[in-house]
Amino acid sequence: MIYLDNAATTLKKPEEVINAVVQAMNSMGNAGRGAHEGVLQAAMKIYGTRKKLAEFFGCKRADHVVFTCNSTEALNIAIMGTLGAEDHVITTQLEHNSVLRPLYRLKKEKGLQISFLPTDEKGDPCYEALPECLKENTKAIISTHASNLTGNVVDAARLGSFAKEHGLLFILDASQTAGVIPVDMEALNADIVCFTGHKSMLGPQGTGGMCIREDVEIAPFKVGGTGVMSYLEEQPSELPTRLEAGTLNGHGIAGLSAAIDYMNVHPERYEAEHAMMQRFYEGVSDIEGITVYGNFSAGLRAPIVALNIRDYSSGEVSDVLFQDYGIATRSGAHCAPLMHKALGTMEQGAVRFSFSSFNTMEETEAAIEAVREIAHRG
């Protein structure tokens, strides 16, 4: 199988990551519950991972790194915990349902107001519309760092500096970038960065989290046992406990820790993924009948190419790619409804090819050839 569905989850993990999970499963207690060796080892591993993540994302405080089971949970916490009835929020049409559905929910239940930045024909947000979206009650800007459909990277620094200028919170969904494109909270003026461990970070499924700037207040989402302050009726107010209830996924976090180490010593990953994505784009874009979506003239991109072949159903193309060529892609609507609307692909969906550094240029060429053949079958 040629696995080109890395934007859904990276299937191939570094051996170091798997070994770290195995080691944890052989030795780890419950972090924060007690004071014996199993507990202390777990607590050290988890705190150490917070520290690594803080460094990785440019977060000033390790205790402001909160673990969740995926970025959807982090986004729910960030959105439900900061926005209320009187608020207005600015977001983009690139968003995933993990951002849209919490916003729609708050709109329906509490009357949250939402403005969407319009999108240009290449699927980029029209940043110049920011000022006209601004209202008196605007509380936050929420944006993905890259479209999970087109791979276009959002100019987060621009959104961040606009947010800073107008005293807004800036919540960044780094699900598609963390691990492959630098995410520096300070440089981007991001107040909350939500990430997932199992995509470009190459960590285990069931890991993810959020980095929170020092002065940002987020109401608890889940509440429960914390191993500290048991007699308090409310969730303890200190981070990270405030936003973490119940036993953490220590085994997965150990794997994520090893994944960060791996990423830190493999800075060439972006180049490799970008080269395969670029070669694939160039290889397919002049084939007759192919429509490629997104902006390929920009510098930074997530390693994603979404396309359609004539008016063929994206699902069928994806099936043929897998059945006849052993190439795994993803088709359909990609949980990004507004992006499909903007690109005019609501019905057809799109076939998404997404690359990891474990892919090869040979696989990339094979994928180009497969697309060419399917297009030529007529």
Add this chain to the structure above:
Amino acid sequence: MIYLDNAATTLKKPEEVINAVVQAMNSMGNAGRGAHEGVLQAAMKIYGTRKKLAEFFGCKRADHVVFTCNSTEALNIAIMGTLGAEDHVITTQLEHNSVLRPLYRLKKEKGLQISFLPTDEKGDPCYEALPECLKENTKAIISTHASNLTGNVVDAARLGSFAKEHGLLFILDASQTAGVIPVDMEALNADIVCFTGHKSMLGPQGTGGMCIREDVEIAPFKVGGTGVMSYLEEQPSELPTRLEAGTLNGHGIAGLSAAIDYMNVHPERYEAEHAMMQRFYEGVSDIEGITVYGNFSAGLRAPIVALNIRDYSSGEVSDVLFQDYGIATRSGAHCAPLMHKALGTMEQGAVRFSFSSFNTMEETEAAIEAVREIAHRG
């Protein structure tokens, strides 16, 4: 190290469980996102685990098994998703903060009314007080299946039949029993059973979930991407998607699946754990200066013995046990504030010894000797 903190998390996992996680980390895609081999393999593994869990807990429908990252999340979903402003709930003093804090939160934010069944001197709920707790607006009974402090098992069948008789929901927290004491939703008349994977079920951290009876309505807690019905603004209403947003912990779930297989072929585990617990209880209970908490005359018990030595700080005893004897226990308040209040151990806490089938009778004897020596030091 003699690890006797299995009620916090089982440190030793069956090799089959670790192997299953490794295999998943080498081959698993993102369940429900696409249709290629990696995805299908993940989807099959996850659906297969739902089926096994449904059978394990006597849940009629595999699609009514919902995955969460721990039982705290499952309890938050169950409580926040079924109880509202006008409601009254009956619970017990045995509850963990994972039940208490969501209830207190609803009380504070929406005016939920809460009644606690009183507790007898052995730490059991006074079931005969059930009728007087009942109000016109009583919506549910929520109870743990066993105290995480004393190991006392709650008569869930009695609570369940009372709930059925009066048309109440019965939500059961099986965190301390699932995997070691049978939990049959049908036999217990439970409407929702919440469980965690990393304790007696011997699965990975980061796994857990809930089994839901067919006609029970639970409002979504987290919302976001589901891989299906992308154009819907709301979370899809069908279970399990309704209560699962974002990528599941497929790697952990693969481990949990292997853990269920392991449990199914090792029905002798309860006997072994019970025998060690009973021997430990008998060995320590006649040592001068020892107070053991809980009811040891009952049949079923979770494999837990909580004690104090004279008026010694439980934290210090636990430290001595670890430093001088290499015995890992847990001390302090155990996230069960009302149980400590009922037992008069709010200040002192208690030292908890909890057994797994991977412990041995030799370890049990060593723990008895250690307690004897500490008590005799005077």
